[in-house]
Amino acid sequence: MHGPDDPKKRKPKFELPEGYESEAEFLREMRIHFDEDVGADKLNRDAAIEDLRFACGDQWTDDVRLRRDAARKPTLTFNRLPAFIAQIVGQRRMNETEIKIVADENSDAAIARVREGLVRNQQKICRADIAYDNTLQNTVICGIGNFKLRLDYRAPDVWEQDICIDPIPDPLSVVWDRMSRDPTGRDAKRLFETFAVPKKAFKKDYPWAVPAEWSTTYSYLTDNTMNGWVTVDDVRIVAYWHMRTRPRVLALMQNGNTEDITDRAEDPDTLSQIVQRDDGTPVIREVEMPFAQCYICSATDILEGPYELPISRLPYFRVPGWEVRVGDWGHRWGLVRFLKDPQRLHNYWRSVVAERLMATPKATWLATQEAVAGREAAFRNSHLTDDPLLVWNGESGAPPQRVEPAQIQQALLGEAEITSQDLKDISNIHEANLGMPSNEVSGAAIMARQRVSDTGTIIYHDNLNQAIEECGRTFNELIPFVFDTPRILKILGPDGSQDTVAINDTGNPHSVDITSGRYAVSVVTGPSYATKRMEAAASMLSTLNVMPQLVNIFADLLVEAQDWPMAEKIAERIRLSMDPSMLDPSQVTPQHAAIAQAKQQQGQEAAQVQAAGAQSQIQKAQAEAAMNMARARNFLVQASLAPSHADAQTANTASQIADRSQRTSIEAAKAASAGA
Numbered sequence: 082m083h084g085p086d087d088p089k090k091r092k093p094k095f096e097l098p099e100g101y102e103s104e105a106e107f108l109r110e111m112r113i114h115f116d117e118d119v120g121a122d123k124l125n126r127d128a129a130i131e132d133l134r135f136a137c138g139d140q141w142t143d144d145v146r147l148r149r150d151a152a153r154k155p156t157l158t159f160n161r162l163p164a165f166i167a168q169i170v171g172q173r174r175m176n177e178t179e180i181k182i183v184a185d186e187n188s189d190a191a192i193a194r195v196r197e198g199l200v201r202n203q204q205k206i207c208r209a210d211i212a213y214d215n216t217l218q219n220t221v222i223c224g225i226g227n228f229k230l231r232l233d234y235r236a237p238d239v240w241e242q243d244i245c246i247d248p249i250p251d252p253l254s255v256v257w258d259r260m261s262r263d264p265t266g267r268d269a270k271r272l273f274e275t276f277a278v279p280k281k282a283f284k285k286d287y288p289w290a291v292p293a294e295w296s297t298t299y300s301y302l303t304d305n306t307m308n309g310w311v312t313v314d315d316v317r318i319v320a321y322w323h324m325r326t327r328p329r330v331l332a333l334m335q336n337g338n339t340e341d342i343t344d345r346a347e348d349p350d351t352l353s354q355i356v357q358r359d360d361g362t363p364v365i366r367e368v369e370m371p372f373a374q375c376y377i378c379s380a381t382d383i384l385e386g387p388y389e390l391p392i393s394r395l396p397y398f399r400v401p402g403w404e405v406r407v408g409d410w411g412h413r414w415g416l417v418r419f420l421k422d423p424q425r426l427h428n429y430w431r432s433v434v435a436e437r438l439m440a441t442p443k444a445t446w447l448a449t450q451e452a453v454a455g456r457e458a459a460f461r462n463s464h465l466t467d468d469p470l471l472v473w474n475g476e477s478g479a480p481p482q483r484v485e486p487a488q489i490q491q492a493l494l495g496e497a498e499i500t501s502q503d504l505k506d507i508s509n510i511h512e513a514n515l516g517m518p519s520n521e522v523s524g525a526a527i528m529a530r531q532r533v534s535d536t537g538t539i540i541y542h543d544n545l546n547q548a549i550e551e552c553g554r555t556f557n558e559l560i561p562f563v564f565d566t567p568r569i570l571k572i573l574g575p576d577g578s579q580d581t582v583a584i585n586d587t588g589n590p591h592s593v594d595i596t597s598g599r600y601a602v603s604v605v606t607g608p609s610y611a612t613k614r615m616e617a618a619a620s621m622l623s624t625l626n627v628m629p630q631l632v633n634i635f636a637d638l639l640v641e642a643q644d645w646p647m648a649e650k651i652a653e654r655i656r657l658s659m660d661p662s663m664l665d666p667s668q669v670t671p672q673h674a675a676i677a678q679a680k681q682q683q684g685q686e687a688a689q690v691q692a693a694g695a696q697s698q699i700q701k702a703q704a705e706a707a708m709n710m711a712r713a714r715n716f717l718v719q720a721s722l723a724p725s726h727a728d729a730q731t732a733n734t735a736s737q738i739a740d741r742s743q744r745t746s747i748e749a750a751k752a753a754s755a756g757a
Contacts, residue, residue, distance in 0.1 A: 091289060092289040092290075092382070093289075095376070095383045095386060095387070096387060098323070098325060098374065098387070104382075104383055107383070108378060108380075108381065108382070108383070111321055111378060112380065114271060115256060115273055115319070117259060118256050118257065118258060118259045118271075118273070119256050121259035122256075122257070122259065122411075124410075124412075125224070125225075125411070125412065125413045126253055128223075128224075128414070128418065129223035129224055129225060129252065129253060129413075130223075130253070131421075132222055132223040132224070132414075132415060132417040132418055132421075133222055133223050135162070135417060135421050135424075136160075136162050136163070136166065136222045136223075136417050138158055138160050140158050140160065140421075140424060140425060140428055141156050141158070141425075141428065142425075149432070154432070154436050155432045155435045155436055155439070156428075156432055157428060157431055157432045157435055158428055159427060159428055159431050160424075161424065161427065161501070161504055162417060162420060162424060165416060165420065165504065165508045165510050166218070166221050166222060166416060166417070168510050168538075169217070169221050169416065169510075169538050169541055169542075170214065170217055170218050170221060172535070172538075172542070173213070173214060173217050173542060173545070174210075174214060176606055177210070177606070178213070178545075178546055178549050178604050178605070178606045179201070179575070179604065179605045179606075180197070180200050180201070180204075180549065180550070180552075180553035180556070180602060180603075180604055181197060181553075181602065181603045181604065181605055182194075182196045182197040182200065182553070182557060182600050182601070182602055183600060183601045183602075183603065184598065184600060184601075185598075185599040185600050185601045186337075186599055187337050187598075188597075188598030188599050188600055189593075189597075189598055191593065192593050192594070192595060192597070192598055192600075193598075193600050195570070195572060195582055195584070195593055195595060196557065196560060196595065196600060198572025198573055198574065198580070198582075199560070199564070199570055199572050199595075200553065200556055200557075201572070201573040201574075201575075202570075202571050202572050202573045203243060203244050203245070203246075203556075204246060205573060206243060206245075207243070207245040207246050207247070209246035211248050212228040212246050212247055212248035212249075213228065213545060213549065215228070215248040215249075215250060216228045216248065216249075216398075216400050216545065216548070217400065217541060217542075217545050219252040220252075220400045220401065220402050220415055220541055220544065220545070221402065221415050221416045221417075221541055222415055222416070222417050223252060223402075223415050223417065224401060224402035224403065224413040224414045224415035224418065225252045225253075225399070225400070225401055225402070225413060225415075226249075226252050226399075226400040226545075227249045227252060227255045227397055227398065227399055227400065228246060228247065228248055228249055228397075228398055228400075228548070228552070229246075229247050229249060229274075229396055229397045229398065230244060230245070230246060230247075230396040230397075230398075230552065230555055230556065230559070231244075231245045231246075231247050231396070232244060232245070232390075232559075232563060233245050241566075241568065242563050243563075244556055244559055244560075244563055246552065246556075249274070249397075254274055254275045254276070255272060255273070255274050255275075255397060255399075256272060256273040256274075256275070257269055257272050257399060258270050258271050258272060264399065264400075264401055264404065264544055264547060264548075265398055265399055265400075265547050265548045265551045266394075266395065266397060266398065266399035267394050267551055268394075269324075269394075269395055269397075269399075270323065270324045271321070271322060271323045271324070271395075272322050272395055272397055273319045273320070273321055273322075274319060274320040274322075274397070275317060275318070275319050276317070276318050276319070276320070277315040277316070277317060278315060278316050278317075278318055279314060279315060279316075280292050280314055280315065280316055283316045283318075283379075286384075287379075287382070287384050289382075290379055290381070290382040290384060291379070291381050291382060292316045292379070293316075293379060293380040293381045316379060317379070317380070318377060318378065318379045318384060319377070319378055320375055320376075320377055321375065321376045321377075321378050322373055322374070322375045322395050322396075322397070323373075323374050323375075324371055324372075324373055324374075324394070324395060325371070325372060325373075325374050326369035326370060326371050326372070327369070327370055327372065328343075328367055328368070328369060328370075329341050329343045329367070329368055329369075329370040330342050330343045330346050330365055330366075330367055331365065331366055331367075331368055332351075332355045332363060332364065332365040333355065333356045333364040333365075334354050334355060334356065335354055335355070335356055336354075338597070338598075341370075342355075342365070346365075370391075371392075371393050371394075372389050372390060372391050372392065373389065373390045373392055373394070373395050373396060374386075374387050374388070374389050375387065375388040375389075376388075390559065390562070391558070391559075391562050392555050392558045392559060393555075393558065394551070394555060396555060398548040398549075398551055398552050399548065400544050400545050400547075400548045401413055401544055402414055402415035402416070402540070402541060402544070403415070403540065415541075416508060416538075416541075419507050420504055420507055420508060423500045423503035423504050423507060424500075424504065426496070426500045426503075427497060427500035427501060427504070430493060430496040430497040430500060431497050433493055434493050434494065434497065437490075437493065445483075445484045446460050446463070446481045446482065446483055446484065447481065447482045447484055448460065448473070448480075448481030448482070449478060449479065451474055451478070452473045452474050452478065452479070452480065452481055453473060453474070453481060454474055455474075456471075456472060456473065456474070459471055459472070460481060508537075508538075509537030509538065510537075510538065542606070546604050546606055549604050550602060550603065550604040553602040553603075553604060554602045557600055557602050560595060560596070561595070561596035564584060564585070564595055564596070565585065565596055566585060567583070567584065567585045567586040567589075567592070568583075568584055568585065569581055569582070569583055569584075570582050570583075570584055570595075621642065636655050
């Protein structure tokens with residue numbers, strides 16, 4: 082229990098923005114702005130509420146439902162809208178939008194990569210994809226969605242903060258400045274985010290505040306369109322954000338940076354580091370620096386604040402659907418708005434068909450009273466029994482005649498089909514996207530029809546990408562404010578690989594000053610990394626089918642891209658057998674160095690063996706050359722003796738011939754003598 086003088090029951094004294102004499106004046110102006118901004122968008126907000134209810138299945142008007150219920154006629158709901166909504170939302174979930182940070186002017190590209198990895202890691206920590214998907218779903222259904230940036234401590238027992246990207250489930254809980262024209266809300270000067278807090282929690286957290294309701298001049302919070310949104314047990318409070326400015330002194334420093342020297346403009350050391358003009362005056366100027374300021378308020382009290390962020394826009398991001406201005410009025414809608422009429426007609430005609438089907442099973446009989454006397458029950462219940470035999474009183478004359486039930490008119494079925502086609506034509510989402518058979522047969526024709534549908538709904542994705550890009554710029558502005566102390570940050574690469582980096586530590590030579598420099602932000606949308614990985618694996622396999630000789634060049638990458646168990650380990654083993662010069666420096670491990678050294682030693686030994694063999698071959702060649710020289714000299718000697726040898730041989734031959742002739746003459750004489 083709190084006593085009358087309990088400090089917890091005393092109202093805190095809050096610092097008010099400049100220009101306000103009292104808290105009551107500040108709150109009165111805030112309530113006026115709230116009513117004006119809600120009132121200016123009332124038509125769109127009321128239509129958005131109807132769209133949300135319609136998408137959830139509340140598709141019959143009260144008067145038609147009551148009339149058909151009284152007549153005991155069916156009021157069926159064949160809700161086809163989730164299939165169309167899922168096509169757009171599902172396409173977003175199959176892709177991802179990356180925030181890219183690029184070094185601007187003379188900034189460091191390495192720091193830009195660290196900032197980009199930090200953004201990627203923070204998105205994963207806070208599950209930013211939930212915020213993006215929820216926002217797109219609301220945009221598609223009712224024409225507006227929102228998400229926000231928020232600072233929060235990493236854990237209850239630490240002082241380090243993170244930048245979180247949070248969803249806003251209720252798209253109408255954010256009330257935007259009625260004068261804003263930028264689709265993302267970049268030019269908005271104020272906004273309100275409303276919360277419903279139970280009265281018990283309100284009294285516990287703010288025991289000094291009055292649990293008063295909000296508006297008396299505008300009924301948005303209590304009218305029938307919001308019945309159940311605010312109850313007697315809740316108190317409506319708001320986070321009231323406003324863009325403000327404060328005077329600052331900026332100077333161009335000799336290192337090329339522009340620094341805020343408001344608090345040290347008279348410091349001689351600071352003045353000596355400022356660029357001087359030709360006339361000797363320092364290059365400085367006074368500017369109105371914007372910042373976002375927030376108060377948490379009820380209808381009659383400031384509850385918390387002010388909270389300030391040094392950013393150039395409000396930390397909320399607006400994602401509209403279609404927006405068209407007609408004169409001074411802006412009209413906004415999503416996919417559901419113009420699908421409601423064909424969906425209502427579809428429900429009506431299908432209900433009429435069901436109504437006819439309920440009546441058709443009751444076949445009727447035409448008979449005289451005498452023909453069925455005493456047998457009336459058998460004929461009345463003939464459609465409920467399995468008895469094929471019906472007996473009638475034959476002596477009465479003509480037998481009973483069965484009258485077949487009326488058939489459902491083809492016109493009713495045709496109307497239901499027409500409304501189905503109307504849904505496709507209005508949404509521009511056709512059979513090829515919905516997975517149903519269509520006239521397209523070839524893959525190219527199906528892809529062409531899908532591209533038509535994608536083009537017709539790209540506005541929703543494009544508006545979301547613009548908001549994410551704005552979120553990236555604001556995130557980039559907050560980095561020097563949130564990450565301004567020495568820390569060890571975890572960053573993520575595009576492929577999800579994790580790394581750590583030291584920041585803002587002057588004593589660490591490997592640390593980077595993440596607060597310095599200027600950086601530009603853009604976004605890139607495409608398939609997720611997992612999808613890209615599967616597509617890369619398929620493309621590499623196709624390439625190998627054409628050029629199988631390339632397998633030794635990227636075999637490790639091909640295996641790593643597969644979804645096999647232990648694919649990375651297999652790829653690592655392949656890399657151990659590859660030349661380190663073909664690998665990324667980050668992939669070269671001590672094992673590679675050891676293997677390279679062993680291969681080098683083996684190469685040296687092989688070279689030595691080869692050199693020894695070459696020397697032996699040289700010696701053998703020299704010996705063969707010497708032998709050939711000796712043979713040549715012997716040949717020359719023999720050649721010089723050849724003439725005398727030839728004469729002797731001739732004389733010897735002539736002598737042998739003369740001797741043979743003489744022996745022949747003697748033998749002939751002997752023969753003649755013997756004959757005589």
